[in-house]
Structure formats: structure tokens, C-alpha cells
Amino acid sequence: MELKIKHIPRNNQFLINNCIRLATKDYFDNLFLLGDLFPPCIDLTDVYGVFDREALISLFTVFKGFDCSSVVIPKSSEETEAVILSHLFHILPEKFILVSPSLTEKVLSSHFRIQEKSSEICMITDRKRENFLDSDHSLIHASLKDLSRIDEFYQANHTFPWSSIQLESNFYFFQEINDQIVACGGTHFETPKLAHLGNVLVISEYRGKSLGKNLVSTIGNEILKTKRFITLFVVQDNVPAIRLYEKLGFSSYKNFTLFSCVSV
Numbered sequence: 001m002e003l004k005i006k007h008i009p010r011n012n013q014f015l016i017n018n019c020i021r022l023a024t025k026d027y028f029d030n031l032f033l034l035g036d037l038f039p040p041c042i043d044l045t046d047v048y049g050v051f052d053r054e055a056l057i058s059l060f061t062v063f064k065g066f067d068c069s070s071v072v073i074p075k076s077s078e079e080t081e082a083v084i085l086s087h088l089f090h091i092l093p094e095k096f097i098l099v100s101p102s103l104t105e106k107v108l109s110s111h112f113r114i115q116e117k118s119s120e121i122c123m124i125t126d127r128k129r130e131n132f133l134d135s136d137h138s139l140i141h142a143s144l145k146d147l148s149r150i151d152e153f154y155q156a157n158h159t160f161p162w163s164s165i166q167l168e169s170n171f172y173f174f175q176e177i178n179d180q181i182v183a184c185g186g187t188h189f190e191t192p193k194l195a196h197l198g199n200v201l202v203i204s205e206y207r208g209k210s211l212g213k214n215l216v217s218t219i220g221n222e223i224l225k226t227k228r229f230i231t232l233f234v235v236q237d238n239v240p241a242i243r244l245y246e247k248l249g250f251s252s253y254k255n256f257t258l259f260s261c262v263s264v
Contacts, residue, residue: 001052003080005087008047008059019047019059023074027193028124028253029101031231032072035189035196036061040168048087050080060084065163068097068260075102085111089263097161098259105259112261119257120233121242123250127224131249132217139218142172142186150174153181154199162199171195173218175202175211183211185219194229216248 008015020037023030036045044065050058058080063070069092073084081103089111098108105114142150147164150172154162166172172186185200197219202211223230234241236255 001079003057003083004051005083006049006051008049010042010045010047015049015056016042016047018056019049022056022059026075026101028122028231030072030074031122031194031196032070032099032189033059033061033074034191036063036072038189038191040165041065041189044163044165048084050076050083058084060088062092062096065165066097066161068095068161069093070161071096071098073098073100073103075100081107092263094263096261098261099256101254101256105257108259108261113264115260115262117257117259119236119255121236121255122231122233122253123242123245124229124231124253125220125249125251126229129249129251130220130224130230131247132220133214135218135221136214139173139175139215141170141222142167142174142184144168146172146174149181150184153184154201157201157203166199169195171219171222173215173222175206175215177206182206183215185215187219187223190227193227194231195223195227197223197230197232213244213248216244220248 016037023033023037035041041063044063046062048060049056058074058076060071060073071088105117108114144167147167151164166186166188169187169190174181174184183202183206187195188198189196200212200215220230232245234245
């Protein structure tokens with residue numbers, strides 16, 4: 001094989017559609033990859049194709065909506081993975097996050113220094129399995145006018161990667177008490193079939209009051225009006241959260257490892 005990597009412009013819908021077809025072959029393994037290929041995330045994503053002569057055989061994405069770039073590499077042949085990793089060394093900033101269903105720490109450490117890693121469980125539910133509560137109408141359905149307040153909430157609580165573009169999904173809700181946001185959540189990304197629940201946070205003094213359960217249920221009910229599946233990631237040792245999600249109808253799919261990498 002004679003492999004070459006080419007940047008694929010977002011407006012080249014023919015090649016983007018070919019990327020989507022490749023990623024769809026392993027739909028749930030390629031959740032993050034597919035999320036980067038659809039709005040709203042694609043507006044902040046660089047898409048790269050791996051070509052054997054003129055044939056597209058693989059791809060990877062670099063999402064630039066966070067403080068740290070996020071790279072997603074699908075399961076590929078060893079030769080293809082090696083070509084991608086070598087290319088990453090030349091195009092990425094010093095520090096980035098990498099997600100892959102197949103790459104191991106041993107393989108990655110031959111190209112980059114692994115600063116830290118997180119083992120997370122992917123959980124899934126759908127319209128047939130969900131066990132959500134009725135939507136809580138005291139929760140506020142967020143709009144773009146709420147962006148600055150929601151951004152301040154996440155920044156103040158030093159939580160997960162957050163990008164304002166995620167609010168465009170229209171799946172964000174928050175709880176307000178005495179003019180203060182005390183709980184908020186929504187989605188990381190979406191595809192035509194699913195939305196990926198994320199950024200669910202209740203501040204410490206309001207935990208244990210069912211706010212988290214109400215928030216997840218309200219977001220979930222909104223998602224399932226238009227999507228078939230809901231997915232989420234939860235840290236492997238967060239037993240209380242896992243039990244909550246199981247009660248709401250989620251089941252474990254598989255473990256993923258997120259690597260924080262540094263170019264060396």
C-alpha cells in the first residue's frame with residue numbers, strides 16, 4: 001500500500017459522506033468520530049482522510065473546541081495506525097487528548113509521552129429500555145442567551161471539557177436557585193441516530209437531592225423526541241453514577257481509555 005494523509009475540507013460533502021460511511025461500520029465504537037463529523041461539532045473539527053492511492057480507507061478527526069485538542073482514531077490496520085500517529089506528531093500542539101477503541105498505551109508511548117489516562121465505561125439506552133422520570137418543569141431549557149452564565153458555571157467548577165458550541169444541540173437544561181445555577185447538563189455531540197449525554201454537574205451543596213436524576217431524565221426525554229439512542233461515558237470507579245444510570249435504563253457497552261498525550 002502507498003498511504004497518504006490528506007486534509008478533508010468541511011465543505012467537501014462527498015468526502016465527508018464517505019468518512020461517515022466508513023465510521024458507521026462500527027457505529028458505537030466510533031461514537032466520538034461520528035460526533036465530530038456532524039453538526040455542531042464539525043464546525044470546529046479538522047477531518048483527515050487516509051488514502052491508498054485514490055481510495056479512502058480510514059480517517060481521523062481533531063476537534064479544536066476545547067482548550068486541549070481532542071483526537072479520535074478509529075480501529076485500523078497497524079500500518080494505517082502507524083502512518084496516522086506519525087502524521088499527528090507534525091500537526092498537533094504539544095498537548096492533546098486521544099481517543100481510540102484499539103490503540104494501546106504501549107503503541108502510543110512509542111510516539112508520544114502519556115501524561116495520564118482515564119478508563120471510562122460507555123453506557124447506552126434507547127426508547128425501549130429507558131426508565132427516565134417525568135421531565136422536571138422547574139428546570140430551564142437553555143438557549144444561546146444563557147451561554148455566558150452556563151460558561152461561567154462550568155469554568156467556576158473546573159469540570160469536564162466544555163465548548164460553547166455544544167449548546168447549539170438544544171439539549172442543555174439547568175436548575176436555578178436564588179438566581180444561581182446549581183445544576184446543569186446537556187450533550188457533548190450528536191449524530192442523526194443518537195446524542196451523547198455529558199457535562200452533567202450538580203454543585204456539592206445540592207447533591208443528594210435528586211437533582212442529578214431529574215436533570216438526566218429531563219435531558220434524556222428531550223433527546224428521545226428526535227433520537228433513537230442515548231450514550232454517555234462515566235469514569236470506571238464512579239460507582240454511584242453508574243448505579244444511577246443503570247436505574248434509568250442504561251447498560252454498559254464497553255470500556256474506552258482516554259489518553260492525555262504530550263509530544264516528545
